[in-house]
Amino acid sequence: MHTDEAVHAIKFGELLENNSYKYDPIEYHGPTLNYFTLVSAAIGGKHNLKQINEYTLRLVPAITSLLLIISLLLLLNKYNTKFILLTALLFSASPVLQFYSRYYIQEVLLVTFSYVSIFTFYKFFKTKKIIWSVISGLLVGLTFSTKETSIIIFFSAIVALIILSFIYVDFRKKIIITPLNLSLVFLTALVISILFYSSFLSNPKGIIDSITTFGHYFNKANTNQNHIYPWYYYLKLMLYTNNHLIFYSSIPIFIFSILGFYSSFSHNIKIGNGYFFKFVAIFSFTQAIIYSFISYKTPWLVLNFWVGFLIIAALGIYYTYKSIRKRTIKNMFTILITMVLFHNVYQLYITSFKYPYQPENPFTYSQPTDNIIVISNKIINVVKTLPKGNDTFVNIIAKDNDYWPLPWYLRKLNNVAWNNKVPDTIFNFPIILSTPNFENELIEKLYTLPPAGKKNLYIPLFSEYLEIRPGIEMRGYIQKDFYDTYLRTSNKTNFNKP
Amino acid sequence: MFNSNNKIFLFLILLSLLSFASQNIFAQKLVPIKIDLPKAMFVGTPTNMQIEKLEKPLGKPRAPFLAPKGTKNVALGKPVTSTDEMPIIGEIDYITDGDKDADEGYFVELGPFTQHITIDLQKEYNIYAIVVWHYHKQPRVYYDVIVQIADDKDFTKNVRTLFNNDLDNSSGQGKGTDWHYVETAEGKLIDAKGEKARYVRLYSKGNNSNDLNHYIEVAVYGK
Numbered sequence: 001m002h003t004d005e006a007v008h009a010i011k012f013g014e015l016l017e018n019n020s021y022k023y024d025p026i027e028y029h030g031p032t033l034n035y036f037t038l039v040s041a042a043i044g045g046k047h048n049l050k051q052i053n054e055y056t057l058r059l060v061p062a063i064t065s066l067l068l069i070i071s072l073l074l075l076l077n078k079y080n081t082k083f084i085l086l087t088a089l090l091f092s093a094s095p096v097l098q099f100y101s102r103y104y105i106q107e108v109l110l111v112t113f114s115y116v117s118i119f120t121f122y123k124f125f126k127t128k129k130i131i132w133s134v135i136s137g138l139l140v141g142l143t144f145s146t147k148e149t150s151i152i153i154f155f156s157a158i159v160a161l162i163i164l165s166f167i168y169v170d171f172r173k174k175i176i177i178t179p180l181n182l183s184l185v186f187l188t189a190l191v192i193s194i195l196f197y198s199s200f201l202s203n204p205k206g207i208i209d210s211i212t213t214f215g216h217y218f219n220k221a222n223t224n225q226n227h228i229y230p231w232y233y234y235l236k237l238m239l240y241t242n243n244h245l246i247f248y249s250s251i252p253i254f255i256f257s258i259l260g261f262y263s264s265f266s267h268n269i270k271i272g273n274g275y276f277f278k279f280v281a282i283f284s285f286t287q288a289i290i291y292s293f294i295s296y297k298t299p300w301l302v303l304n305f306w307v308g309f310l311i312i313a314a315l316g317i318y319y320t321y322k323s324i325r326k327r328t329i330k331n332m333f334t335i336l337i338t339m340v341l342f343h344n345v346y347q348l349y350i351t352s353f354k355y356p357y358q359p360e361n362p363f364t365y366s367q368p369t370d371n372i373i374v375i376s377n378k379i380i381n382v383v384k385t386l387p388k389g390n391d392t393f394v395n396i397i398a399k400d401n402d403y404w405p406l407p408w409y410l411r412k413l414n415n416v417a418w419n420n421k422v423p424d425t426i427f428n429f430p431i432i433l434s435t436p437n438f439e440n441e442l443i444e445k446l447y448t449l450p451p452a453g454k455k456n457l458y459i460p461l462f463s464e465y466l467e468i469r470p471g472i473e474m475r476g477y478i479q480k481d482f483y484d485t486y487l488r489t490s491n492k493t494n495f496n497k498p
Numbered sequence: 499m500f501n502s503n504n505k506i507f508l509f510l511i512l513l514s515l516l517s518f519a520s521q522n523i524f525a526q527k528l529v530p531i532k533i534d535l536p537k538a539m540f541v542g543t544p545t546n547m548q549i550e551k552l553e554k555p556l557g558k559p560r561a562p563f564l565a566p567k568g569t570k571n572v573a574l575g576k577p578v579t580s581t582d583e584m585p586i587i588g589e590i591d592y593i594t595d596g597d598k599d600a601d602e603g604y605f606v607e608l609g610p611f612t613q614h615i616t617i618d619l620q621k622e623y624n625i626y627a628i629v630v631w632h633y634h635k636q637p638r639v640y641y642d643v644i645v646q647i648a649d650d651k652d653f654t655k656n657v658r659t660l661f662n663n664d665l666d667n668s669s670g671q672g673k674g675t676d677w678h679y680v681e682t683a684e685g686k687l688i689d690a691k692g693e694k695a696r697y698v699r700l701y702s703k704g705n706n707s708n709d710l711n712h713y714i715e716v717a718v719y720g721k
Contacts, residue, residue, distance in 0.1 A: 007540050027542055226545045243550040298543060359548045366544040393533060400541070407538035418538040428533050465555055470547045471637035471680050473555070 001054060002367055003469075005104040006405030009057055012037050013049030013411070021199045023206040025213035029106045031196045031206075032146045036060050036109070050412045054104075061108040065091075065101035068112040068307070074119040075276070087314040093344040094310060095248070095351045096238065099363045100300045102352065106147045107300040111307050113143040114153045118283070122276050125174060130181065137185035141192025144210075148217045152290050153304065160282035164275060171275050220296065229297040234288070237299055237362055238306065245360040248347055252340045257309040260316030261285070277315055284308025299365050359470055368405055371466040375474055376409035378461060379431060383413065385489035386430075386482055390414050395429035397422055397438050402472060406433070424449060427456065430479040439475065459483055547706055549639050551665060551677040560684050565626040565719055571596075572623050573698065573718035579651075580615045582608040586710070590615065598685065598715045600635040610709035612642060612669045614701040615716070618651060623720035625690040628660065630700055633712035634681035640711070641678070642669040642703035645688050647695035658695070661688045669703050685715070 001009065012034050015021040021034055040059045046052045069091045072084050091097060101108050117139035124132035143150045164171045177185075197206040241248040264277035287305040291297070317337055324330045357367040383392040394410070395417045396403045403418060410416055417429065422441045426432065427450045434442055447455050461476030461483070468474050478486075578590045588606035593615060597604050608615075625647060632640045642664040649655040662674030679686060698718055702711045 003541065003544050010538065011540070028540065227543065245550075359552065360550050365548065366546040393535075401539040402541065402544065403538070404541060404544070415533075415535055416538075417533070417535040419536055420539070423534065425533055465558070467554070469544065470549070470552060471639070473637075 001372075001405045001408050002103065002105075002365075003404040005057070006408035008033060008104055009052070009408050010049070010411070012057070013052070016041055016046070016052070017048045022203050023197050023199070023209050025209035026216050029148065030144075030146045030210075031199065032109055032113075032142055033060065033104070033106050035196065036064075037104075057104040058102050061101050061103060061105070064112045065097060065108050068108075068115060071112075071116040071119055074116075074123050083314060083318050086317060087311055089341055090253070090310045090314055090344075091307070093341050093348060094253075094306070095344060095348040096250075096302060096306060096363060097310075098348050099352050099356075100303055103300065105300065107303050110143060110146045110150065110153075111303045113139050113146060114150070114304075115307055117143060118157075118276075118280065122273065124181070125177075126273065130184065133177075133181040133184045134188050137188025138192055140185065141189035141196075144189065144193050145196035148213050149301070149304070151214060152287060156283050156286040156290065159286045160279045163282055164278055168275070174273075174275060224296050226296075227298055228295045231292045233297045234292055234302045237302060241362040243360045245355055245358060246350055246362070248351065248362050250344075253310065253313045253344075256313035256316035256320070258316070259320055260312035260314070263315050263319040264312065277312065280308050281312050284312065299363055366469055368469050369467055371474075372405065372409060372468050375433070375462070375466055375468065375476070376406065378476065379410060379433070380412070381490075382431065382461070382478065382482070382486045385486045387485075388415075392431060392482075393417070393429045394431045394433070395419060395423070395426060397432070397434040397442070398472075398474075399435055399437055402435070403433070403468070403474075406468065406474075427454075430456075430482045431461065432458070432477040433461075433474055434477070436473050436475055442477070456480070547637070547639065549678050549706060551663070552639065553677045553679040555680050555682050560687065563627050563687060563719075566721060568721045569626055569719050570721065571717040572619050572625075572720045573617050573716055576620060577618050578615055578716075579618075580608060581613045582711075585609075593617070593713045593716050596715070598631050598683070600631075600633060600683065600714060605633055605712050605714045608711040608713070610704060610711070612701060612703040613711045614644075614699050615713060616651060616653075617698045617716060617718065619696050619698065619718065619720075622649075622694050622696045623718070624692050624694050625698070625718055625720040626692055627719040628688045628690055628698065629685040629715075629717045629719070630688070631683075631685040631714035631716070632681050632702065632705070633714065634683055636707075638681045638705045638707060639678050640681065640702045640705045642674075642701055643676075643678075643686070644669060644671045644674065644699075644701035646671070646699045646701075647690065647693055648697050648699070649695060651697050653697065653699055656695070658693055660690050660693070661686075664701075664703070669701055671701065685717070690718075690720070 007028065011021075011028060015034050016038065021031060023031055037057060037060050040056050041047075041052055044052070044056050046056055069088050072088050072091070076084050117136050120132050120136040120139060123129075124136055143153060161175065165175075193210065194207055195201070197210040198204050199206055238250045239254060240251065260277075261281045264274070264281045284305045284307075287308070291301055291304065321330065321333055324333055351361050351363055355361045357364055357369065359367070361367075379394065383389055383394070386392050390412055391414050393415045394413055396406060396410075397419045399420060401418070401420045407416075407418065417423070422434075422438050422445055424445065426442065426445050432442065446458055450456070457480040458477045459480050461478045466474055573594045574596050576594050578593045580590050586607040586609065588603070590606055592604060592606045594617060628645055630643075630645070632638065643661065644659065644664055645661040646653060646657055646659050648657045659672065661676050662672060663676040663678050664671060664674040667673040698716070700713075700716060704710060705712070
């Protein structure tokens with residue numbers, strides 16, 4: 001589990017166990033992820049943090065990304081079945097979309113709600129049915145309730161509307177919305193936002209916080225010293241990675257998205273409303289520019305515009321195929337696209353399954369190493385053999401509270417203290433994990449604070465160098481007599497094995 | 499009625515009862531000590547150390563390297579020059595002063611991007627090992643670490659590259675094949691293969707935290 005996933009998981013645990021959630025305007029984003037996970041937990045019959053596992057949590061983004069693919073059916077008409085199928089294939093085979101569909105963070109929910117709302121608005125303008133204005137309002141509300149960066153989505157949508165209204169007189173007529181429908185959209189969005197941000201009316205302050213948060217996030221975007229990358233970060237992320245483990249490139253998709261952008265403005269689109277594709281093109285491109293020029297960057301933010309690029313790439317592929325006259329070249333083009341899709345599937349396998357946490361993977365970002373499993377399993381296996389079991393006192397110390405995602409992995413232990421400095425009561429803890437910078441102070445306190453006769457001998461818990469993330473070593477210490485108990489019990493167990 | 503054995507037995511019982519009673523009267527009242535268990539503090543997304551070809555630290559002290567009898571640090575106290583004549587922090591001569599402490603006052607901070615330092619050993623030596631300490635008080639990876647030796651101070655004659663982790667040749671000394679590594683208090687040990695040289699040059703190009711370059715110490719073991 002990534003640090004961010006683990007933080008969201010523990011916060012969800014508080015909601016699950018105590019029915020307690022308060023929106024934090026400074027950090028950790030909107031409430032929809034937490035509340036939708038209640039559904040997943042209910043389906044699995046889970047009632048507390050100890051019962052849930054990675055599947056409970058990651059089912060939410062996984063199902064959400066599936067809904068994104070299924071929602072393409074909203075665009076279906078008698079002319080565009082192949083186009084919809086192609087877009088669905090591009091979504092399904094997209095390494096970046098599928099990688100983050102397995103991340104317990106808000107991004108996939110945000111992307112799904114925002115793009116599906118575009119699809120439902122399209123349905124509304126096509127059919128003029130009230131139900132679609134209500135559903136669109138619902139999705140706008142969910143988008144707003146998911147993450148503060150929804151403001152970028154709304155801004156990009158307004159930019160696209162303004163540009164299209166400016167260029168095409170006909171567009172202005174097509175997007176006329178009656179006051180009733182506009183009110184329905186607005187009111188539905190408002191009700192949804194109020195419900196979520198107020199934690200279903202138990203925290204009215206959350207509604208105010210959902211507005212004041214933008215001040216914090218603008219400040220963060222401009223002053224945060226971490227996660228600062230140049231404007232071409234997302235281009236480099238998506239277009240080319242080549243190292244000793246992974247070769248990754250989305251250059252073919254990117255080229256087709258440029259062709260699709262061109263096609264959306266130059267062709268008489270028959271497979272759907274031409275303005276829909278123009279809107280998606282400008283909307284995605286505007287987001288790409290905004291995200292590129294905000295210096296604060298993390299790789300999952302690329303989804304916000306890459307999903308739009310995939311739709312436009314499908315259009316580019318479709319119109320390139322249509323423009324080819326010769327049958328043989330058409331067939332060769334079909335083979336080329338098939339190869340691109342298969343290559344994407346292979347890249348999906350490499351990034352999501354073969355090297356899912358390695359730093360060489362372009363999509364991993366501060367990912368814990370597999371040592372996290374070694375560390376947590378060792379602690380869990382040791383406490384199992386001790387008289388107090390899961391009630392054994394364990395102290396974890398890391399500078400700047402940088403011990404995540406250990407709180408997730410050690411959630412079944414009942415007496416864990418999480419510290420960013422060595423407490424004076426440290427000698428009460430038979431098991432200690434600490435970053436190396438505290439070792440000297442730890443040793444001093446363990447052997448000077450207790451009275452004579454009570455100074456327990458501590459020995460290393462791990463026989464090798466272990467890190468929770470690249471460069472973040474975690475050392476373990478255990479009271480010798482506890483370790484002896486563990487060894488005796490382990491050996492007894494091994495001896496009894498057939 | 500009571501023979502002597504019975505009397506002794508009775509006396510022992512009375513003594514035990516007395517002792518037990520006195521313990522209860524005079525014993526301190528024991529209460530369980532409440533141990534503070536702070537909850538995990540939530541944090542934001544941690545900074546990324548996404549560095550390709552990154553060697554893990556050993557996790558234990560490095561075994562001492564073997565070298566011919568009489569080998570010593572021949573760089574100790576020798577003059578050092580740098581591409582950055584006016585370091586931001588510290589002095590260039592910290593690099594060969596023998597101090598390997600990571601605290602302020604022991605390291606020199608050179609400007610950003612590719613910089614190099616050159617040590618003049620003042621005569622030719624057979625060099626067996628070079629150990630370099632960059633800033634290591636926090637986990638750091640320095641980029642484009644290149645170690646070269648040569649016969650002349652301008653590095654035009656008989657230049658040999660002993661270590662190069664500049665994987666993309668961005669520092670212009672050729673594409674390296676060595677791995678990146680996390681700085682530790684032990685320094686980076688580089689095999690010099692017993693090559694004979696007078697000048698030692700070390701390049702670097704910033705680190706994973708910032709674009710600046712830092713040296714605590716360079717030791718050149720030779721004879």
